[in-house]
Amino acid sequence: MSGFNKVVTNYDEALDGLTDDMTLIVGGFGLCGIPEGLIAKIKQLGVHGLTCVSNNAGVDGFGLGLLLEDKQIRKMIASYVGENALFEKQLLSGELEVELTPQGTLAEKMRAGGAGIPAFFTPAGYGTPIAEGKEEREFNGKMHILEESITGEFALVKAWKADTMGNLVYRKTAMNFNPMAATAGKITVAEVEEIVEAGELDPNHIHTPGIYVNRVIKGTFEKRIEQLTLKK
Amino acid sequence: MALTREQLAQRVAQELRDGFYVNLGIGIPTLVANYVPEGIDVMLQSENGLLGMGEFPTEETVDPDLINAGKQTVTTVTGASYFSSADSFAMIRGGNVDLTVLGAFEVDQNGNIASWMIPGKLVKGMGGAMDLVASAQNIVVTMTHANKKGESKLLKECTLPLTGAGCIKKIVSDLAYIEIHDGKFHLIERAPGVSVEEIVSKTAGELVVPDNVPEMRF
Numbered sequence: 001m002s003g004f005n006k007v008v009t010n011y012d013e014a015l016d017g018l019t020d021d022m023t024l025i026v027g028g029f030g031l032c033g034i035p036e037g038l039i040a041k042i043k044q045l046g047v048h049g050l051t052c053v054s055n056n057a058g059v060d061g062f063g064l065g066l067l068l069e070d071k072q073i074r075k076m077i078a079s080y081v082g083e084n085a086l087f088e089k090q091l092l093s094g095e096l097e098v099e100l101t102p103q104g105t106l107a108e109k110m111r112a113g114g115a116g117i118p119a120f121f122t123p124a125g126y127g128t129p130i131a132e133g134k135e136e137r138e139f140n141g142k143m144h145i146l147e148e149s150i151t152g153e154f155a156l157v158k159a160w161k162a163d164t165m166g167n168l169v170y171r172k173t174a175m176n177f178n179p180m181a182a183t184a185g186k187i188t189v190a191e192v193e194e195i196v197e198a199g200e201l202d203p204n205h206i207h208t209p210g211i212y213v214n215r216v217i218k219g220t221f222e223k224r225i226e227q228l229t230l231k232k
Numbered sequence: 233m234a235l236t237r238e239q240l241a242q243r244v245a246q247e248l249r250d251g252f253y254v255n256l257g258i259g260i261p262t263l264v265a266n267y268v269p270e271g272i273d274v275m276l277q278s279e280n281g282l283l284g285m286g287e288f289p290t291e292e293t294v295d296p297d298l299i300n301a302g303k304q305t306v307t308t309v310t311g312a313s314y315f316s317s318a319d320s321f322a323m324i325r326g327g328n329v330d331l332t333v334l335g336a337f338e339v340d341q342n343g344n345i346a347s348w349m350i351p352g353k354l355v356k357g358m359g360g361a362m363d364l365v366a367s368a369q370n371i372v373v374t375m376t377h378a379n380k381k382g383e384s385k386l387l388k389e390c391t392l393p394l395t396g397a398g399c400i401k402k403i404v405s406d407l408a409y410i411e412i413h414d415g416k417f418h419l420i421e422r423a424p425g426v427s428v429e430e431i432v433s434k435t436a437g438e439l440v441v442p443d444n445v446p447e448m449r450f
Contacts, residue, residue, distance in 0.1 A: 104321025127397025
């Protein structure tokens with residue numbers, strides 16, 4: 001079974017092969033369900049010219065915001081980037097390129113990319129600035145635009161539990177973009193809270209089958225909360 | 233008197249029906265959850281991947297893995313489910329959400345909506361708004377009738393970049409409840425104590441005014 005053992009024990013091994021100018025698909029929504037240790041390691045590795053595909057760009061000093069500090073991200077594909085002063089600065093100075101994409105379209109670009117579907121029609125964005133230059137077509141009396149799918153050299157995801165064979169289970173809304181991201185990477189690395197032996201996860205309850213996952217590493221997570229809101 | 237934020241939410245809540253799955257946007261739409269009428273059960277959808285969103289947690293129950301689309305910590309209600317963001321937008325685009333409530337900068341008489349981008353100001357992104365307005369069958373826009381400078385937000389044609397084209401049919405503003413069809417605004421109800429004349433003067437688009445415009449009831 002050693003051919004199916006996906007567990008790696010250090011971050012160098014987890015990100016082996018990551019070089020400048022690659023496209024990374026990164027799971028997470030805001031700071032929820034992000035591969036914290038993998039992102040920190042990318043900062044340490046110092047690779048540059050990255051294209052990062054992720055719903056958000058982190059905050060100053062945490063999440064993908066860490067990679068802005070040394071200008072490692074050249075292009076960001078995201079649906080909402082409002083939480084980050086450094087991002088704003090690099091965007092206005094032209095050091096950083098951003099491609100804003102509707103959230104559902106972004107999720108579907110990852111899902112379709114991972115599923116071998118190169119493009120798809122969606123009604124989202126028809127008649128808006130994001131439709132510019134895209135093919136339009138009417139289906140069932142409604143206008144749609146053609147959106148191209150996304151894959152990356154690496155996909156970095158965060159899961160709750162993995163088994164040694166790379167089967168993944170997510171927890172609550174920390175699932176978000178992670179299942180689609182996991183399918184869209186040529187090399188998919190899962191950073192998880194707990195690794196169990198193969199056979200310990202109920203096959204009925206696995207969210208991402210191990211076929212999509214190349215490497216699994218056990219991380220430690222700060223799980224920073226972006227908007228702590230308590231009942232009054 | 234123009235409606236307060238709370239009254240706006242209360243009027244929008246009258247559009248809820250028992251058994252509705254509902255997506256509430258950030259801001260005033262979020263407040264609608266506080267005014268669900270007695271005897272009605274709704275399930276709130278949060279587009280990051282949660283159906284059955286509950287109230288905010290206490291310090292004891294707060295969980296960083298459980299947030300809403302505004303990234304606030306939340307709880308769940310009985311019967312809740314978690315799913316991926318792709319599944320979340322599949323249920324939205326697939327037309328399974330019964331009511332979507334969101335804010336806007338401008339709406340025009342052809343049902344176009346602008347809510348995400350003001351040229352010259354920093355653009356933060358559209359989040360899920362374009363997917364929501366493009367697909368939902370039943371959308372209520374809630375906003376002030378005019379902006380802070382007193383300029384109408386109900387226009388002949390939107391001036392700002394659109395979020396969606398021809399998709400808005402209902403507006404609850406602080407002055408009126410208005411429906412859109414046949415390329416015109418139609419005045420249905422007015423806020424208590426607000427005159428038809430004031431609504432007409434603050435509506436830049438074509439507004440059809442019936443003989444009798446009842447006041448909203450709360």
